[in-house]
Amino acid sequence: MTTVLGIEGTAWNLSAAIVDEDDVIAEVTETYRPKTGGIHPREAAQHHALHASNVIERLLKEYRDKGHSPENIDAIAFSQGPGLGACLRTVATSARALALSLDVPLVGVNHCIGHVEIGRWKTPAVDPVVLYVSGGNSQVLAHRAGKYRIFGETLDIGIGNALDKFARGAGLTHPGGPKVEEYARKATNYVKMPYVVKGMDFSFSGLSTAATDSLKDNSLEDVCYSFQENAFAMLVEVTERALAHTGKSEVLLAGGVGANMRLREMLNVMCEDRGASFYVPEKRFMGDNGAMIAYTGLLMFNSGTTLPIESSHVDPSFRPDTVDVTWIIDEKEVL
Amino acid sequence: MYLQSGAEAVVSLKDGYVIKDRIPKRYRVAELDERIRKERTRAEARLMSDARRCGVATPIIHDIYDFTIEMEYIDGKPVKYVIDETMCKLMGKLIGRLHSGGIIHGDLTTSNMIYSDDRIYLIDFGLAYVDGSVESRGVDIHVLFQTLESTHKDHEELIKAFSRGYRITLDMADEVLDRVKEIEKRGRYA
Numbered sequence: 001m002t003t004v005l006g007i008e009g010t011a012w013n014l015s016a017a018i019v020d021e022d023d024v025i026a027e028v029t030e031t032y033r034p035k036t037g038g039i040h041p042r043e044a045a046q047h048h049a050l051h052a053s054n055v056i057e058r059l060l061k062e063y064r065d066k067g068h069s070p071e072n073i074d075a076i077a078f079s080q081g082p083g084l085g086a087c088l089r090t091v092a093t094s095a096r097a098l099a100l101s102l103d104v105p106l107v108g109v110n111h112c113i114g115h116v117e118i119g120r121w122k123t124p125a126v127d128p129v130v131l132y133v134s135g136g137n138s139q140v141l142a143h144r145a146g147k148y149r150i151f152g153e154t155l156d157i158g159i160g161n162a163l164d165k166f167a168r169g170a171g172l173t174h175p176g177g178p179k180v181e182e183y184a185r186k187a188t189n190y191v192k193m194p195y196v197v198k199g200m201d202f203s204f205s206g207l208s209t210a211a212t213d214s215l216k217d218n219s220l221e222d223v224c225y226s227f228q229e230n231a232f233a234m235l236v237e238v239t240e241r242a243l244a245h246t247g248k249s250e251v252l253l254a255g256g257v258g259a260n261m262r263l264r265e266m267l268n269v270m271c272e273d274r275g276a277s278f279y280v281p282e283k284r285f286m287g288d289n290g291a292m293i294a295y296t297g298l299l300m301f302n303s304g305t306t307l308p309i310e311s312s313h314v315d316p317s318f319r320p321d322t323v324d325v326t327w328i329i330d331e332k333e334v335l
Numbered sequence: 336m337y338l339q340s341g342a343e344a345v346v347s348l349k350d351g352y353v354i355k356d357r358i359p360k361r362y363r364v365a366e367l368d369e370r371i372r373k374e375r376t377r378a379e380a381r382l383m384s385d386a387r388r389c390g391v392a393t394p395i396i397h398d399i400y401d402f403t404i405e406m407e408y409i410d411g412k413p414v415k416y417v418i419d420e421t422m423c424k425l426m427g428k429l430i431g432r433l434h435s436g437g438i439i440h441g442d443l444t445t446s447n448m449i450y451s452d453d454r455i456y457l458i459d460f461g462l463a464y465v466d467g468s469v470e471s472r473g474v475d476i477h478v479l480f481q482t483l484e485s486t487h488k489d490h491e492e493l494i495k496a497f498s499r500g501y502r503i504t505l506d507m508a509d510e511v512l513d514r515v516k517e518i519e520k521r522g523r524y525a
């Protein structure tokens with residue numbers, strides 16, 4: 001049995017967890033909550049720095065209280081990117097210190113792949129097309145020839161940021177996503193809005209601006225509804241294209257925006273009509289969490305991938321498709 | 336005869352013609368769904384003909400309805416299955432001509448090209464539009480490169496060969512190819 005401690009801290013959540021092959025053994029999370037508006041990168045990093053040692057101490061205590069010894073820990077995994085530079089550096093510093101003090105290797109985990117792997121672990125999905133939707137990220141990923149390939153992604157801003165930007169313009173308090181969803185339920189009319197899909201890529205900034213403009217002539221409920229209908233239809237369309245293109249038959253939803261029930265419903269309908277299976281992990285594994293970093297670190301460690309301290313620099317624009325997926329053996333060879 | 340059903344259309348063969356039917360999507364509100372299907376059907380028929388006038392081989396349109404196009408059947412192989420560097424250079428020349436003519440395809444993949452009689456036919460213009468900007472051309476090529484990267488192992492060589500062809504038929508090719516690199520870096524983490 002392998003045991004890995006993982007730390008996540010790319011944006012809002014500072015979260016650390018200890019996992020083995022079977023389950024999450026311990027997890028502690030501290031969330032940065034700005035007094036006003038969206039994320040302030042420097043404040044978020046300060047938040048993480050302030051709570052880092054405390055979070056690790058509480059985590060190790062929980063682990064000990066459950067009858068384990070920290071000597072069982074085989075590696076320290078950390079979120080190496082993508083994310084906010086200052087936050088990433090704070091987390092990497094704690095991870096290095098911990099690896100040195102426990103005298104175990106370090107594993108650098110790609111945050112997006114963390115979302116994919118925890119979904120594969122905690123749902124029956126085996127080889128899915130993954131729709132990963134969060135504040136800063138919106139991607140369609142799937143495994144092919146030793147890598148998680150990006151089959152489509154946003155050309156400008158992530159869906160979460162688009163929702164937040166619109167919500168701010170509409171005078172809704174942060175975070176805007178859940179409020180937009182609530183208003184959308186009470187809508188009576190669909191309002192025409194931009195729908196931008198370019199091949200497998202999509203764009204949200206124009207939609208966000210158009211939605212703000214149409215508040216002049218339409219009710220907030222109708223605009224929230226129509227914004228969601230267009231934005232989510234774009235995401236579902238691209239997910240369906242990736243299914244058709246890869247010939248895969250499973251869809252996995254990942255990331256914080258995955259909490260939206262309308263998005264789930266649309267994906268579910270699309271999958272039903274195509275005869276594909278649709279999987280959503282439970283809520284605690286959808287948003288950013290330490291367990292996903294620990295578990296992906298475990299997969300990497302078990303397949304021989306570790307990171308020397310001297311090359312453990314962070315990468316704010318770390319691409320998932322640059323990581324060798326050493327823990328999945330390709331059964332079929334590609335073209 | 337039934338040819339193939341992709342993500343958004345059912346394509347079949349009837350009386351020697353290809354019938355492309357855009358089917359409804361239940362996950363979209365009906366109004367949005369009809370709008371998208373109508374727009375794409377109309378744009379596809381028009382731009383397929385426009386592209387041919389720019390020297391890009393496309394099937395000849397026989398008839399068009401709200402959600403349906405009837406067109407010439409191209410007897411060949413999807414480029415996806417016969418791809419190599421020579422083919423990619425040819426592809427580069429083809430897309431260079433399309434872009435020179437002010438058309439953006441919008442869904443450049445190796446499934447949307449048919450190799451027949453030493454020529455590449457371009458199909459599936461449902462997401463195509465008229466635009467001559469570096470940005471739109473860049474996104475068009477970015478989409479193609481992403482498909483090459485995600486489906487073909489030797490994609491680096493293929494991309495180089497494509498670029499060689501693209502430079503032959505488009506004056507400002509280098510500017511577009513530089514933009515492609517920029518687009519790749521963007522949109523990751525705002």
Ligand SMILES: Nc1ncnc2c1ncn2[C@@H]1O[C@H](COP(=O)(O)OP(=O)(O)O)[C@@H](O)[C@H]1O
Pocket residue numbers: 338339340341342343344345346353355394406407408409410413446447449458459460461
């Ligand atoms: N004119 C044509 N001649 C021969 N085959 C065609 C023609 N049009 C479409 N096909 C075949 O049908 C498939 C789907 O058509 P396409 O227009 O790309 O629709 P979709 O939007 O579903 O991808 C193509 O990949 C190709 O194999």
Ligand SMILES: [Mg+2]
Pocket residue numbers: 341446447459
């Ligand atoms: Mg097609």
